[in-house]
Amino acid sequence: MAAGHCRTEIADAVHEQLLTLDFTAPFLRAHSKAFELAERVTHYTPKGLNRIFFTNSGSEAVDTAMKMALAWHRIRGQPQRQMFVSRERAYHGVNMGGVSLAGMVNNRRTFGLGLAGVHHMRHTALPENKFAKGQPEHGAELAEDLQRFCNLYGGENIAAVFVEPAAGSFGCLPPPKGYLNRLREICTQHGILLVFDEVITGWGRMGAPFGAQAFGVTPDLLTMAKAITNGAQPMGAVAARQDIYDDITNAGPAKGVEFFHGYTYSAHPASCAAGLAMMDIFAKEKLIERGAAMSPKFIDAMHSLRDCAIVTDIRSIGMMAAVDVAVDGAPGARGHEAQKRLYDAGLNLKSTGDALIVAPPLVMEDKHLDEIVSKLRGVLKGL
Numbered sequence: 001m002a003a004g005h006c007r008t009e010i011a012d013a014v015h016e017q018l019l020t021l022d023f024t025a026p027f028l029r030a031h032s033k034a035f036e037l038a039e040r041v042t043h044y045t046p047k048g049l050n051r052i053f054f055t056n057s058g059s060e061a062v063d064t065a066m067k068m069a070l071a072w073h074r075i076r077g078q079p080q081r082q083m084f085v086s087r088e089r090a091y092h093g094v095n096m097g098g099v100s101l102a103g104m105v106n107n108r109r110t111f112g113l114g115l116a117g118v119h120h121m122r123h124t125a126l127p128e129n130k131f132a133k134g135q136p137e138h139g140a141e142l143a144e145d146l147q148r149f150c151n152l153y154g155g156e157n158i159a160a161v162f163v164e165p166a167a168g169s170f171g172c173l174p175p176p177k178g179y180l181n182r183l184r185e186i187c188t189q190h191g192i193l194l195v196f197d198e199v200i201t202g203w204g205r206m207g208a209p210f211g212a213q214a215f216g217v218t219p220d221l222l223t224m225a226k227a228i229t230n231g232a233q234p235m236g237a238v239a240a241r242q243d244i245y246d247d248i249t250n251a252g253p254a255k256g257v258e259f260f261h262g263y264t265y266s267a268h269p270a271s272c273a274a275g276l277a278m279m280d281i282f283a284k285e286k287l288i289e290r291g292a293a294m295s296p297k298f299i300d301a302m303h304s305l306r307d308c309a310i311v312t313d314i315r316s317i318g319m320m321a322a323v324d325v326a327v328d329g330a331p332g333a334r335g336h337e338a339q340k341r342l343y344d345a346g347l348n349l350k351s352t353g354d355a356l357i358v359a360p361p362l363v364m365e366d367k368h369l370d371e372i373v374s375k376l377r378g379v380l381k382g383l
């Protein structure tokens with residue numbers, strides 16, 4: 001909820017929309033707000049990524065991006081590019097493509113191996129980076145894992161590399177300095193598409209519109225969701241490079257479906273109305289600049305919790321941080337207990353294992369930050 005809960009501008013826009021046009025089947029039809037929102041979104045996406053495909057969630061955006069990558073390579077006469085590379089400790093949603101990309105053992109334990117041909121680079125949570133504020137110094141060399149996959153499997157067989165610019169759901173892992181730049185170089189060298197999954201890092205969370213701009217690295221495809229509608233209506237999207245869009249649509253039949261993919265609720269009118277209201281809020285309230293201005297204070301405040309005895313690491317970037325608590329009994333048990341106690345104390349956050357993830361609204365004020373820190377401190381001291 002980048003703009004805070006229950007924004008009347010968004011609620012009113014959705015209400016009005018449902019009374020005007022509540023649904024249109026998107027496979028053969030569109031409505032003006034879908035185009036308007038796509039255009040407004042491109043004011044924020046990195047330069048060149050100016051074609052928008054709407055989905056209903058981050059998970060759908062990830063699987064859509066995988067299909068775009070496969071389709072594009074086929075059109076360009078490279079159907080052998082069917083492998084994907086992602087990373088340990090990554091989260092890419094819950095659909096089968098995203099589950100295969102994610103670097104989480106529970107996916108394998110619960111759902112089996114997933115798609116064939118997905119390889120995972122090592123994660124970037126290095127012990128020497130403990131308590132780093134912002135991008136850590138160590139770990140750029142971990143990008144060479146991608147080069148090793150190119151050497152082992154043939155770079156010409158890899159369709160795309162998916163990374164969260166800063167891993168979110170696994171507990172805020174900012175990219176080591178130089179790491180994303182090196183991934184970009186290797187992808188370019190081998191003709192591999194670089195996809196940033198910005199479902200968390202997008203829309204101001206990193207102190208810039210997207211992680212791409214915050215870290216100065218431009219991907220070929222970018223997924224987003226959440227704050228595009230302030231979370232008030234389900235919506236995700238993929239931003240694609242113009243030439244990827246052109247190649248795919250030009251290869252399709254003159255009269256018929258160009259890209260054999262879509263969802264019944266893609267660009268749902270109510271979601272588009274919410275998205276447009278949110279674009280107004282972004283502009284009017286300078287939300288992204290506001291988050292960027294608050295970030296240093298937020299990061300310092302989170303790191304002030306280092307003196308709590310059970311805190312073993314704190315990582316932070318933009319308006320996202322994670323506080324690790326020492327394992328007590330089964331891994332994750334203490335983290336779970338902490339988030340329950342915090343909820344009872346009035347602080348609603350997500351825990352992953354023993355990491356407590358703090359990602360407050362971009363409209364947060366000093367007094368809210370003080371409250372967050374004091375509630376965290378109280379619970380962490382009492383555990």
Ligand SMILES: Cc1ncc(COP(=O)(O)O)c(C=O)c1O
Nearest residue numbers: 057058059091092093197199200
């Ligand atoms: C990086 C990333 N990708 C994908 C998703 C999945 O998004 P959704 O839950 O909207 O399907 C998430 C959700 O948090 C995410 O953090």
